[in-house]
Amino acid sequence: MQTLLRIDASARADGSHTRALADHFQARWQEACPEGEVIWRSLADDPVPHLTDGLIQAFQASGDARGAASHLSDTLIEELRRADHVLISSPLYNLNVPSPLKAWFDHVVRSGETFAAEPDGYRGLLDGKRATVIAGRGGLDSGTGTDDFQSPYLKAILAFIGIEAVDMVTLEETAMPDPIRLKAWACARLQVDRLFGRDGAGPRWIGEFSDDDRRQIDDLRGGQSDAIVKGDARAYADLCAEDIQLLIPGREAVAGRTAFLEAEEQLFLHATFASFRKRPLSIERSGNLAIEVGLQEVAMDDDGNRGGIFASRQKYTHVFRLCESGWRFAVLMSNPCE
Numbered sequence: 001m002q003t004l005l006r007i008d009a010s011a012r013a014d015g016s017h018t019r020a021l022a023d024h025f026q027a028r029w030q031e032a033c034p035e036g037e038v039i040w041r042s043l044a045d046d047p048v049p050h051l052t053d054g055l056i057q058a059f060q061a062s063g064d065a066r067g068a069a070s071h072l073s074d075t076l077i078e079e080l081r082r083a084d085h086v087l088i089s090s091p092l093y094n095l096n097v098p099s100p101l102k103a104w105f106d107h108v109v110r111s112g113e114t115f116a117a118e119p120d121g122y123r124g125l126l127d128g129k130r131a132t133v134i135a136g137r138g139g140l141d142s143g144t145g146t147d148d149f150q151s152p153y154l155k156a157i158l159a160f161i162g163i164e165a166v167d168m169v170t171l172e173e174t175a176m177p178d179p180i181r182l183k184a185w186a187c188a189r190l191q192v193d194r195l196f197g198r199d200g201a202g203p204r205w206i207g208e209f210s211d212d213d214r215r216q217i218d219d220l221r222g223g224q225s226d227a228i229v230k231g232d233a234r235a236y237a238d239l240c241a242e243d244i245q246l247l248i249p250g251r252e253a254v255a256g257r258t259a260f261l262e263a264e265e266q267l268f269l270h271a272t273f274a275s276f277r278k279r280p281l282s283i284e285r286s287g288n289l290a291i292e293v294g295l296q297e298v299a300m301d302d303d304g305n306r307g308g309i310f311a312s313r314q315k316y317t318h319v320f321r322l323c324e325s326g327w328r329f330a331v332l333m334s335n336p337c338e
């Protein structure tokens, strides 16, 4: 049985964006592991105290000499040991992690328990675990590395105790007005969905595909979802062959990249996607073409489906073509599911 340890660090119970995204992650994880166990710690509801002189002495003592002082720390470490996957949802507070999350780490990062001090350096003792960090913030990362000490800290401290396989999900612009906030939310949700799409949920590959062919086609599919959720028609058109054809029942057929770009720009003006999830079922190669069929699930913002263009569940057929620059979308078709 798999175990998910979920740590929520937001001080807010209602209206917390990072908790809401952690809810989505947990729902996807439970879909993937229906028998799995979830251990949930909300640091706002159940705070971990800051370190004290007595506690540090207890950590340094051995066996019975520790007394009851280290009981909470022992319990938190035991939860961590039991976990196969650790999920941390954490907002940026004044450029860093919320202090309750720092206190949680101060209780679980313990010499001889989760790391060892060895002659040639420190060694993390928690092998074989994966972690996902949902890092939320009100604004945008400036890219200077001086306004977000949270993400580097979390990666470093998890690696310190031996958890090196860490997926970072960034949820930005939570303090921005709609539709900026909604678009940023959809992008973060897509990052979570892609974590689950990655493991085993790919199509059945029929015919000769090299590893590079598969990677390129997977990247096209991922790039398409990113571009659609961000409403970036240019990025979407860049994934397409020069003579791309878009065939959607009830709408005029579109042929050629220029017409495709215009059509998508118009579409994104009138439709805002909350999520776009693809489940490729099979892909078959025939020469320099590959034909994929699958299902796509589309969620629109309340006001974002003006004209009712999109059904929530669609079957799709895509043709990819191997062009000089690599694989590209050549034909995009979709039909609503009954």
Ligand SMILES: Cc1cc2nc3c(=O)[nH]c(=O)nc-3n(C[C@H](O)[C@H](O)[C@H](O)COP(=O)(O)O)c2cc1C
Binding pocket: 010, 011, 012, 015, 016, 017, 018, 019, 090, 091, 092, 093, 094, 095, 096, 136, 137, 138, 139, 140, 174, 175
């Ligand atoms: C005390 C405090 C400090 C914050 N500091 C930052 C910051 O340094 N940079 C930033 O982009 N957002 C900052 N924010 C915004 C939060 O990161 C943002 O509102 C986030 O969505 C909060 O998480 P939650 O929605 O899960 O509660 C701060 C918010 C609070 C309450």
